[in-house]
Amino acid sequence: MWGPFEFRVQNEGNTPRNILEEIVWNKDVEVAKMRERKPLSSLKKSLENAPPTRDFLGALREANRRTGFPGLIAEVKKASPSRGILREDFDPVEIAKAYEKGGAACLSVLTDEKYFKGSFENLEAIRNAGVKCPLLCKEFVVEAWQIFYARVKGADAILLIAAVLPDLDIKYMTKICKMLGLTALVEVHDEREMDRVLAIEGVELIGINNRNLETFEVDISNTKRLLEGERGQLIRQKDIIVVGESGLFTPDDIAYVQEAGVKAVLVGESIVKQSDPGKGISGLFGKDISL
Numbered sequence: 001m002w003g004p005f006e007f008r009v010q011n012e013g014n015t016p017r018n019i020l021e022e023i024v025w026n027k028d029v030e031v032a033k034m035r036e037r038k039p040l041s042s043l044k045k046s047l048e049n050a051p052p053t054r055d056f057l058g059a060l061r062e063a064n065r066r067t068g069f070p071g072l073i074a075e076v077k078k079a080s081p082s083r084g085i086l087r088e089d090f091d092p093v094e095i096a097k098a099y100e101k102g103g104a105a106c107l108s109v110l111t112d113e114k115y116f117k118g119s120f121e122n123l124e125a126i127r128n129a130g131v132k133c134p135l136l137c138k139e140f141v142v143e144a145w146q147i148f149y150a151r152v153k154g155a156d157a158i159l160l161i162a163a164v165l166p167d168l169d170i171k172y173m174t175k176i177c178k179m180l181g182l183t184a185l186v187e188v189h190d191e192r193e194m195d196r197v198l199a200i201e202g203v204e205l206i207g208i209n210n211r212n213l214e215t216f217e218v219d220i221s222n223t224k225r226l227l228e229g230e231r232g233q234l235i236r237q238k239d240i241i242v243v244g245e246s247g248l249f250t251p252d253d254i255a256y257v258q259e260a261g262v263k264a265v266l267v268g269e270s271i272v273k274q275s276d277p278g279k280g281i282s283g284l285f286g287k288d289i290s291l
């Protein structure tokens, strides 16, 4: 069990079997074009004067200590393939500021344009607007170039999806993240992926996605299942922070995943849809968690 070997290579006549495969095929083409415009050597130059990254893990731990709730990673999310447009009047900087004011520990910014209507401009704008929360670049990473690019655009952390990347890539990319001062959030969806990731040294932050990216089905008991028994024990031993991701809408949902063992949550839809996304956070936790 080394990786997602069932992923096929795109070739003529093939159609993608599911949305994740489609996204990854497109991403390959997109990244190849972007890399031509900005090769790795020029990214590395831009990094010479880049400001230091902020401590993503530390911010989650601190929020968990301060509030007694899982630290919140609030997602700046305009749309998704499963839900369509979530918010019409979408001002990423305004939403980011509202999240920060509402008590978010960190922010997640979607940068995929084609399927999530996000952008690297949004990430940059939020970073340049004086928002202090560390920022997660929410991307479909298929090659290391994207990690350098995210760092140049102001990310403090980046998502690595186990359903997309073989073990060796996760290992190698985790090292690149460390070298660049970025936190890697390694995302899993099932037991097999969790076991793969737990065997990779150096992983400090694991996200359990309650949404199956191939079928869009959401089930928050997924978080609980993956933290039961020996897996949960190993995670505590290794002092890994687990993030419960997707499908969290109510204080009961938060309590449920916290009980299962998460120290952080990643939430988009339920808060981004509120007219005041900051107040949306109080609704989600059933309490004002701002300072």
Ligand SMILES: O=P(O)(O)OC[C@@H](O)[C@@H](O)c1c[nH]c2ccccc12
Residues within 6 Å of the ligand: 075, 077, 138, 187, 209, 245, 246, 247, 248, 266, 267, 268, 269, 270
């Ligand atoms: O909007 P939700 O259900 O609160 O979910 C947020 C986040 O977990 C979800 O956007 C997400 C989790 N993993 C991903 C990977 C790619 C794109 C999106 C995601």
